[in-house]
Amino acid sequence: MLSILAAFEDSPASRTLAQITQASGLPQSTAHRLLGELETWGAVQRDAQGRYQIGLRLWELGQHAGRKLRDVVRPYLQDLFGLTQETVHFAIRDGAEVLYIDRVYGSRRVPQASRVGGRLPLHATAVGRAILAFEQDWVQGAILDGPLDPRTPQTMTDPAELRRELGKVRARGFALASEEVRLGSCSLAVPVFQPDGRIFGGLGIVLQIGRMHQLERYLPTLLGTAQRLQGGIAHLPATASSEPKPLPSSGTAATTGQR
Numbered sequence: 001m002l003s004i005l006a007a008f009e010d011s012p013a014s015r016t017l018a019q020i021t022q023a024s025g026l027p028q029s030t031a032h033r034l035l036g037e038l039e040t041w042g043a044v045q046r047d048a049q050g051r052y053q054i055g056l057r058l059w060e061l062g063q064h065a066g067r068k069l070r071d072v073v074r075p076y077l078q079d080l081f082g083l084t085q086e087t088v089h090f091a092i093r094d095g096a097e098v099l100y101i102d103r104v105y106g107s108r109r110v111p112q113a114s115r116v117g118g119r120l121p122l123h124a125t126a127v128g129r130a131i132l133a134f135e136q137d138w139v140q141g142a143i144l145d146g147p148l149d150p151r152t153p154q155t156m157t158d159p160a161e162l163r164r165e166l167g168k169v170r171a172r173g174f175a176l177a178s179e180e181v182r183l184g185s186c187s188l189a190v191p192v193f194q195p196d197g198r199i200f201g202g203l204g205i206v207l208q209i210g211r212m213h214q215l216e217r218y219l220p221t222l223l224g225t226a227q228r229l230q231g232g233i234a235h236l237p238a239t240a241s242s243e244p245k246p247l248p249s250s251g252t253a254a255t256t257g258q259r
Contacts, residue, residue, distance in 0.1 A: 004034050005043070014051035069233075070102045070116075076229045077104045083221050084205060089114065090192070090229075091127045092201040093135070096143055098128045101201070110206050111184035123148050123162055124155045126177040126189035127202030133169035134191050134199040140166065154179040174219055175202075179209055188215040190222045195234045203229065 007015060007023035015023075021031045035052060038044045045055040073090045080088045081104040089103035097119040114120055122128035122143055132140060140163070148157040156162055169175045178186040189204035203226045205218050 001034050001038065004031060004038060008054050014047045014049070014053040016051050020052060072232050073102050073229065076225055076232060077102055080104075080203070080205075080221065080225045081106065083225075084218055086218070087112075087206040088204065089127070089206070090201055090203050091125075091131075093122065093128075093131050093199075094119065096122055096146060098122055098125055098131065098202065106206075108208065110208055111182045114181075120181055121149065121151065123157070124151050124177065124180045125204075126175045126187035127204040129166060129169050129175035129177065130189040130191045130202035130204070131199055133166040133175065134193070151181045152179055152183055154183075156180060173223070176215065178212060184209050186212040186215060188218060188222065190219070190226045192226045192229050192233070195230075200230075200233060 003024040003026060004020060007020045017028065017032060017035070020035065021028045024031055026034070035044060039046070039052075039055070042055045044052045047053055069092075077088055077090060085106055086108070087103070087106040087110050089100055091098040091100045091114075093099070098121075100114045100116055100118050100120075103114065103116050114125075120128065122132050132143060144159040144162055148159065148162065149155075150157050156165065173190065175189045176187070177189075185206055186209050187204050187206045189202045191199055192201045192203055194200045203222055205215070205222060207215060
């Protein structure tokens, strides 16, 4: 049954029975039976064309996941938005991906690649690099030795180039990404640390690509907010951010999922 739900992991778009069968690897008869059970419970529902989509009951259940961390992060994100009026977000590492814990949308239209609860590759996002640059060497090595799939023609996928970029991020204290996950947008991100100095997550801001020259004007505000957020998360137990998924072994496909 979990393989059925996993078929919706990459996108919330509706799917046909054939698409779900292919994604789950289950026989069509089994997939159809399980979808019937999930539909009865409310985990999936049908659209006007008879395709399946995530149901409201499952969505409601999902709102409880990570709520404690999101509740801590939200006031700082709202304050950051109030100071910048731009789209801002907070993410943590989960395996070889960043998991977006919360986001506040600005009034300016920006091509969106991420959403709350969504995942994107560490190597292609500013928040991902802000986190990865301060991870332990073995974590960096596992990511750089694994698949570095391009999301756009601009995605940095050369391991040597990425290693150099991570060194720059660590030296200057912030990360940049330009059209590496979604064309038309760029991002600036800074690390957020735990009280013991270990990396906890990344705090980022997103602009239209035509305004990339304005990104670094927001750096002092990002750094100040990150420092305050570090104080806010100090009381959280280690389990509040959840244990990350295992890293992919070299040569195996990473799980799919910004900046």
